[in-house]
Amino acid sequence: MMNNEEIAKQVVHSIGGKENIQSVAHCATRLRIVVNNRDKIDEEKVEQIDKVKGAFFNSGQYQIIFGTGTVNRIYEAIESIGVSESRETDVKENTKKEGSKLQRAIRTFGDVFVPIIPVLVATGLFMGLRGLVTHEQILALFGMTPDNISDNFLLFTEVLTDTAFVFLPALVAWSTFRVFGGTPVIGLVLGLMLVSPSLPNAWNVADGGVDPINFFGFIPVIGYQGSVLPAFFAGLVGAKVEKFFRKRVPEALDLILTPFLVLLIMIILSLFALGPVLHIVENWIFEGTIAILELPFGLSGLIIGFLHQVIVITGVHHIFNLLEIQLLENLSFNPFNPLISAAIAAQGGATLAVGLKAKSKKMKALALPSSFSAFLGITEPAIFGVNLRYGKPFIMGLIGGGVGGFFASIFQLKATGMAVTALPGTLLYLNDQILIYLLVNIISIATAFLLTYFFGYKEEKQS
CATH class of the missing domain: 3.30.1360.60 (Glucose permease domain IIB)
Incomplete structure (x- = not known):
């Protein structure tokens, strides 16, 4: 080699x-x-x-x-x-x-979130580990009960699991400034302003324990802990405002005056206009997502599990990051993750069938590692390298994803985090769900594998 x-x-x-x-x-x-x-x-x-x-x-x-x-x-x-x-x-x-306006917009949205995803993955894993070590059955193995867990330990776990979502607007604003050509540290400070402790905490307002601050009698002002869209558009507009001033402020005053003007203008615009409006939009998106996920008889899993990898081909699947963040922010769990995990595992099952059935050494060398990659949550090698090349394996993978998603929906699986799926995704189910999660993925893989092996790949089509 x-x-x-x-x-x-x-x-x-x-x-x-x-x-x-x-x-x-x-x-x-x-x-x-x-x-x-x-x-x-x-x-x-x-x-x-x-x-x-x-x-x-x-x-x-x-x-x-x-x-x-x-x-x-x-x-x-x-x-x-x-x-x-x-x-x-x-x-x-x-x-x-290049591409349609929708594709360009979603691609840009993805560019903002790609650098943030690793810390959200880590947060999800911390949540899973906390669920594991505080689970009654796990504690019983060591002769302990939840009452034996100290408050200091729980406080420590909260630092690990809550920080990324509390300061998510700061991460989003930082990355958005970076993508749109602004100064990232200005975006970071602007995002921190959106979650300032001086503002009513968004989660406390949602619980009804705290009231928003009403300006001019009709503008509700709150913090934006866990929010995405207000910080994203604050970063987008803020980067444009910064570029405007960079071209017009004298060089001798640029270091001091430009950040001052950008932060002053953007925090006013964010708290009094962008924030209140986009917070409503976020609620609409969340409610629409929940409506789909609550479809009866496993229909949500069937639909999402079947269609997810089709959307991956288009390259606009990064929009799902927003949905998963909102689910975690509002529900403290993620019912979307097990559905797409089934879709991903199924493509791996279809590719594995091709690899085992093929006689071509090159196809085996391509398909078998690609199937393993899919089982680790990365399907592009399996989809573009194998399944789409022959067509039918991809369709069988879609069917397997739909079947697995159906069972994930029926069993009401709920992840503790996001952005890791298939085998690594087990870390998001380190509680009494883990066996069901594994079963759902096995069903997805087995369905796609058997359909592909017997109906989706013929020897004479090898290359």
């Missing part, structure tokens, strides 16, 4: 050489390349390169799937041969006019 440097050279050669590359970046699984001339790409040759699990065009980018971890090393190897030192922001600049 070739080393990463040799693979990098083959990639560059197959897409038309250095002169055909505008910029290159990567995400969790894919190398994202913007080229000058699409016709110069030898797509068949790219597909034959070692470690490549698939390649396709999306939103003006030629995306080559290598998988988690591998893509980072291939990207470093490409940089080392002097192709490009472009950042993700450079690629976004080159592709910002």
Whole structure:
């Protein structure tokens, strides 16, 4: 097998050489390349390169799937041969006019949330671990009861589980300023202002224990703990306001005057206009999500489990981050996670069937690791490298996801966090749900595997 440097050279050669590359970046699984001339790409040759699990065009980018971890090393190897030192922001600049307005908007929304997701994942895992160590049956194994847990220990766990959501507006505003070209630290401070302890706490207001501050008799002002949209639009508008002043404030006064004006204008706008309006919009989104999730007879799981991976293909699935954050903020649990986990596991089951049934060594070498990647929650190698290539395995995976989602809905599974699924997702169910969660995923995998093995993949279609 070739080393990463040799693979990098083959990639560059197959897409038309250095002169055909505008910029290159990567995400969790894919190398994202913007080229000058699409016709110069030898797509068949790219597909034959070692470690490549698939390649396709999306939103003006030629995306080559290598998988988690591998893509980072291939990207470093490409940089080392002097192709490009472009950042993700450079690629976004080159592709910002590609795709529909909806696709561009959701892609930008995703750009804001990708850096934040790891801390939300960690928070979810902390929640799961707290549920495990405070569970009555677990404590009974050590001759303890919940009354034996000290208040100091519970306080410590609250620091781990609550901090990211209490200060979520600060994280969102920071990242939004970064994406839209503002100064991130100004966004951070603006976000912190939205959750200032001087303001009525949003959760206390929701519980009815505290009243909002009414300005001018009709504008309710509260803190925005756990909110997303107010901080996102405050960051978006704030970055534009900062750019406006940067061009007009004299350089000698820029360091002092620009941050002062941006923060003054934006906190007034955020508390008295953006916040109250967007908080209502967030409530509408939340209520609509709940209405779908509460469909009877397992219909919500059937629909979401079946359609989720179709939406992943379009690249607009990052919008689900907002939904999951709102669910955790308002309910303290996440019923959406087990449904999409079933969808993800099912694609892995379909790919595993292809890998075991195929006689082609290359297909086995591609499908088997891709199925494992899907079982770890990353489906792009399985979908683009295998299932979509043959068509029917992808459809069988959708059916498996629908079946698994149906049972997840019937069993009313509830995750303690977000953004990890399939096998890693078990950490979000470290309570009396874990066996049901595993059962649902096994059902998804088995359904997709059997349908693909017997009906979804024929030997004569191998390549």
